[in-house]
Structures are given as structure tokens and as C-alpha cells.
Amino acid sequence: MGRLVRSPDITIVGAGAIGAACAWQLAQAGLDVTMIGDASAPAASSVAAGMLAPVTEAEFGEEALLKLNLVSSELYPGFIEELNDAAGVDLGYRRCGTLMVARDSDDNRVLEQIHAFQRRLGLAAQRLSGRAARELEPVLAPRTRGAILVEDDHQIDPSAFVDALRRAAVAAGVEERVGHVVEVGRGFVRLEDGTTLSSGKVVVAAGSYTGTIRGIAEMVPVRPVKGQLVHLRARRGALLPTRNIRGLDVYVVTRADGRVVVGASVEEQGFDVTRTAGAVHDLLREAYAILPGITELEFVGVTAGLRPATPDNAPVIGEIAPDVIVATGHYRNGILLTPITARAVAALVDGRSDEVVASFGAQRFATEGVAG
Ligand SMILES: Cc1cc2nc3c(=O)[nH]c(=O)nc-3n(C[C@H](O)[C@H](O)[C@H](O)COP(=O)(O)OP(=O)(O)OC[C@H]3O[C@@H](n4cnc5c(N)ncnc54)[C@H](O)[C@@H]3O)c2cc1C
Numbered sequence: 001m002g003r004l005v006r007s008p009d010i011t012i013v014g015a016g017a018i019g020a021a022c023a024w025q026l027a028q029a030g031l032d033v034t035m036i037g038d039a040s041a042p043a044a045s046s047v048a049a050g051m052l053a054p055v056t057e058a059e060f061g062e063e064a065l066l067k068l069n070l071v072s073s074e075l076y077p078g079f080i081e082e083l084n085d086a087a088g089v090d091l092g093y094r095r096c097g098t099l100m101v102a103r104d105s106d107d108n109r110v111l112e113q114i115h116a117f118q119r120r121l122g123l124a125a126q127r128l129s130g131r132a133a134r135e136l137e138p139v140l141a142p143r144t145r146g147a148i149l150v151e152d153d154h155q156i157d158p159s160a161f162v163d164a165l166r167r168a169a170v171a172a173g174v175e176e177r178v179g180h181v182v183e184v185g186r187g188f189v190r191l192e193d194g195t196t197l198s199s200g201k202v203v204v205a206a207g208s209y210t211g212t213i214r215g216i217a218e219m220v221p222v223r224p225v226k227g228q229l230v231h232l233r234a235r236r237g238a239l240l241p242t243r244n245i246r247g248l249d250v251y252v253v254t255r256a257d258g259r260v261v262v263g264a265s266v267e268e269q270g271f272d273v274t275r276t277a278g279a280v281h282d283l284l285r286e287a288y289a290i291l292p293g294i295t296e297l298e299f300v301g302v303t304a305g306l307r308p309a310t311p312d313n314a315p316v317i318g319e320i321a322p323d324v325i326v327a328t329g330h331y332r333n334g335i336l337l338t339p340i341t342a343r344a345v346a347a348l349v350d351g352r353s354d355e356v357v358a359s360f361g362a363q364r365f366a367t368e369g370v371a372g
Helices: 017-028 062-088 105-120 130-136 158-171 207-212 279-289 292-296 338-349 354-360
Strands: 010-013 035-037 098-102 126-129 144-152 175-178 181-185 186-189 196-198 201-204 223-233 244-246 252-253 259-261 299-308 316-323 325-330
Touching: 010 017, 017 035, 017 158, 017 201, 017 325, 017 338, 035 158, 062 158, 062 338, 062 354, 098 105, 098 130, 105 126, 105 144, 126 130, 130 144, 158 175, 181 201, 201 338, 207 223, 207 299, 207 325, 223 279, 259 279, 279 292, 316 338, 316 354, 325 338, 338 354
Parallel strands: 010 035, 010 201, 035 175, 098 244, 201 325
Antiparallel strands: 098 144, 126 144, 181 186, 186 196, 223 259, 223 299, 244 252, 252 259, 316 325
């Protein structure tokens, strides 16, 4: 009798936040799912700072992305509650708000423009004087010139989040595999060792590495953008900010247990993840200018990860060939965009399209043929 080879309904390439959330969601819908991660391709998801900040991340010219970020932000509390129930771990989720601060009058003029942009878009953001900002967060530099308060931003511990998603996926019946996928096509993925795995559909959520997989790279222009973070820790009882604090070139995320993350560099260095003295110097200098007390904190270390970026900084979520779906290119906001991406991928697998992601397909990058 021949050996029975299991062929799942869905193979997911990628076990970062996006892959694991899609796997969890699809398994909950009753599908037989295999999720493949690659130990030699570390997930950006575990490195992220964990700000869930649609409003303070809003950039001029990225209004469509802002809408997507806002929808995902609204899904977060429900998503976290479900994940808490499924994984039973503390995800460090806090509705803490963000304070964007100006360290001098030049910064304050920039904040004025940002606030005008936020108001034009109808976003909830309140302009504060430097004094009012320091009343909210006494650890801010005495010379703080002004601020914008965004109450609705939140934060999560991304490493706990990804672990919980993987755990919830496995508990829902997902089979986890380790392997390096080199090619994807209709109903199959091919591994580096020559093994071919068949399945009904394939979902590619390989983050920055998506552009290295044959069959996908040609259609989805994703590149890695390196980011470095400095990790600090406060002694018990130390006075710390209670909100996410952002300057124009740095942000500081304080977790409830006293861990502090200072981020992040933005570097076009290909797949390099070397941690550099220069990035540490720049980040600490910028953070010190807005929060001088950080020099008292314990230095824990530096991490580096690769943001999956596309030419317009927005994700690619859609079917790119029959039975081949991609969910990648989440760049600066992949942790924030996890709930909406998982929902959209579940709809696509089911043959439906989620209106919210309709304009985020790969077709927007298709080059038109030139006649003659
Ligand atoms: C420094 C930094 C700070 C950030 N801060 C924030 C933040 O505050 N808030 C926020 O929302 N986002 C933040 N981000 C962005 C966020 O981390 C990413 O957008 C998100 O993690 C992308 O998730 P992903 O699952 O698509 O990719 P990844 O997490 O990179 O996962 C990719 C997965 O694919 C697997 N894989 C890759 N290639 C293959 C292959 N060939 N075969 C098999 N498996 C493969 C990998 O092993 C991995 O499991 C930050 C990113 C960085 C680098």
C-alpha cells in the first residue's frame, strides 16, 4: 500500500505576525493549514517596537494606507481579546496614547503642519503647549516647545504577540514546519532541498524575503529596509513616560514592566542586519534631546530587523495568480496591520474580496506595455 501523503487545504509561507495570524484565522475557519517558517530568515515581527499608531504614523500622500491602518486599529481590542483567550499569555497590550513632541521651535513648526494635516483628515489629535505636555509627562525635557496628543494610539509587545499567534495557530490545528521555500506556484511550494508540497491554495507571507521566492518575485516588488532599536531598562520605581513619545526622528516606547525601546533607524542596506555603533549613537542622541532621563537607564542591547517595503510603502494583499495569495509589504506597520490582513486573507481564501483591501493588490505595480 502506498504512503498516504497529507495535502493540506492551505500552505502558508512565513511564520511572522502576518503568516501566523493568517494561519490561526484559517484554521479557526475549519481549514487544514500548514505554516512554513525559515530559521535563516528571522522574522521582523519579533524585532518591532510594537507601536500601534495609525494617527502619528500618518504621512503626507499615504491617505489610503492611513484608512487601512485605522480599520486595523479598530479591530485590535477584539483581536487581542480572542488571542488572549486562545494563547493565555500577557501580550503587553496597552491603550496608552502617543505624545509627539517638539524639542525646539523648528520642530514645533513641523508639528504645526502635521497637526493641520491630521485635522484636515478628521483625526483625533490635540495640540498642546510645551508646558501642558510636561504636565502630562514630567520626564520630558524642560525646553519642550509643544506637542500633539493622540489618545487613541496603543502598543503591544511584538515578540509576545508573535509567539502567541504561533501558539494559537498550533492549538487550532495548524502544522508548523521549518524549511526554505524557493518557489511557489499554483497549488505547490518547492523547498530548497527539492521537496515539493502540494495544497489547495498557497498564501505567501514571507515579509522582506517575499521578493526572493521564484514565482512571486516577478510580481511583488518587496525590498528590505533595515531598522535598529536600542533596548533599555528602568529600575523599579523610576519615573518613565506613560505614553509612546515621538520626536521627529525618534520614538520611545515604554512597556509596563519598565522595558524601554528607542527606535528606529531606517536604512537601505539590503539584507544586512549588522548592529552598528552609529545607529545607537544617533538614536540615543535624539532620544536624550526629548527625554534627558534616559541616560539613567540600564543599556540592555540593540536589535535589528528588516521591514518589508514596497514602492508606495503600502502592503500587497491579494490573489496574484489562481490559488496564490500574497500578504506582504507591511513596512512600518505590520504589527498594526495584522488583524485586518488576517481578515482579508481569510476572505480571499474563501473566494471573496474584502473591500477594505481592494486597492492593495499587486496589480498596482504592473508595468504597462509600451507600444511601438
Ligand atoms: C525596527 C523595526 C521596528 C518596527 N516597529 C513597528 C511598530 O512599532 N509597529 C508596527 O506595526 N510595525 C513595526 N515594524 C514593522 C513590522 O515589524 C513588519 O511590518 C512586520 O513584522 C512584517 O511581518 P511579516 O509577518 O510580514 O514578516 P516577518 O515578521 O519578517 O516574517 C516573515 C516570515 O517569513 C519566513 N520566511 C521568509 N522567507 C522564507 C522562505 N523562503 N521560506 C520559508 N519561510 C520564509 C520567515 O522565517 C518569517 O517567519 C517594525 C519593523 C522594524 C524592523
